[in-house]
Amino acid sequence: MQGIGRDFMEGTKYRNMGKSGYRLGMPPPSMEMEWDRTRTPIRLPAPKGIDLGTLSVREAIERRRSVRDYSRVPLSLEELSYLLWCTQGVQRTSAGGHTMRTVPSAGARHAFETLLCANNVAGLRPGLYRFLALDHALLDENLEPDIAARLVEACLGQDFVRSCGAAFIWIADAYRMSYRYGERGYRYLHLDAGHVCQNLYLAAEAIGCGVCAIAAFEDDDVNRVLGLDGESRFAVYLGTVGKKV
Numbered sequence: 001m002q003g004i005g006r007d008f009m010e011g012t013k014y015r016n017m018g019k020s021g022y023r024l025g026m027p028p029p030s031m032e033m034e035w036d037r038t039r040t041p042i043r044l045p046a047p048k049g050i051d052l053g054t055l056s057v058r059e060a061i062e063r064r065r066s067v068r069d070y071s072r073v074p075l076s077l078e079e080l081s082y083l084l085w086c087t088q089g090v091q092r093t094s095a096g097g098h099t100m101r102t103v104p105s106a107g108a109r110h111a112f113e114t115l116l117c118a119n120n121v122a123g124l125r126p127g128l129y130r131f132l133a134l135d136h137a138l139l140d141e142n143l144e145p146d147i148a149a150r151l152v153e154a155c156l157g158q159d160f161v162r163s164c165g166a167a168f169i170w171i172a173d174a175y176r177m178s179y180r181y182g183e184r185g186y187r188y189l190h191l192d193a194g195h196v197c198q199n200l201y202l203a204a205e206a207i208g209c210g211v212c213a214i215a216a217f218e219d220d221d222v223n224r225v226l227g228l229d230g231e232s233r234f235a236v237y238l239g240t241v242g243k244k245v
């Protein structure tokens with residue numbers, strides 16, 4: 001068997017991890033990407049105070065299906081807050097530069113940032129936002145009116161990226177992972193993403209919403225729309241969410 005996939009599997013074997021920053025004794029990278037501290041983020045309802053749905057895990061697992069048609073009823077800010085909490089919520093930070101979150105992550109590296117294309121969320125102007133996991137808040141990144149349309153195009157015309165309440169876009173800050181695991185870290189990024197999206201599926205099910213995972217997209221185009229360089233930071237996976245019809 002030959003090809004890039006095979007080369008990737010070979011090059012990312014444990015023994016081929018290479019000398020990572022961690023192994024070289026370098027200081028760890030920041031737990032989150034920088035943001036302009038002079039700006040005032042939009043505070044989200046505190047997860048502890050949110051009382052939504054009591055569906056059992058078993059029921060959520062058994063009912064879950066990928067949903068691509070959404071109701072026009074907007075997501076509430078509480079629902080959005082809950083879903084962000086369930087997918088990337090920070091429960092603890094440690095002095096060593098780790099975060100413990102509601103999802104597992106290889107070595108607790110938690111190398112994702114969540115961007116949101118908010119289309120139909122009560123109280124939010126449509127546009128692109130960044131979730132600040134450490135503050136449980138949102139920062140608007142791009143409120144140009146064509147941002148959702150550009151994202152649809154980059155996702156090969158999958159229209160529900162625009163008709164959903166919000167599209168979650170998980171972007172990797174590659175060094176936050178490769179600092180610890182070198183080349184193998186690239187595998188772990190993609191494994192981590194699966195956990196995050198599965199939590200979105202199940203948490204959404206519990207509150208009467210539906211999700212569709214999206215990995216069919218033109219990487220360079222999505223990265224361009226999001227303003228990412230595509231090498232140190234790049235989109236890994238998306239999940240659309242909205243109220244069920």
Ligand SMILES: Cc1cc2nc3c(=O)[nH]c(=O)nc-3n(C[C@H](O)[C@H](O)[C@H](O)COP(=O)(O)O)c2cc1C
Nearest residue numbers: 064065066067068155158212213214215216217237
């Ligand atoms: C890694 C991954 C990528 C996917 N990408 C897309 C996608 O780009 N577009 C889409 O409509 N569905 C996508 N899906 C959803 C699958 O089509 C769906 O999970 C599958 O058909 C099984 O249906 P179910 O989720 O309802 O069980 C993806 C699912 C996974 C796990």
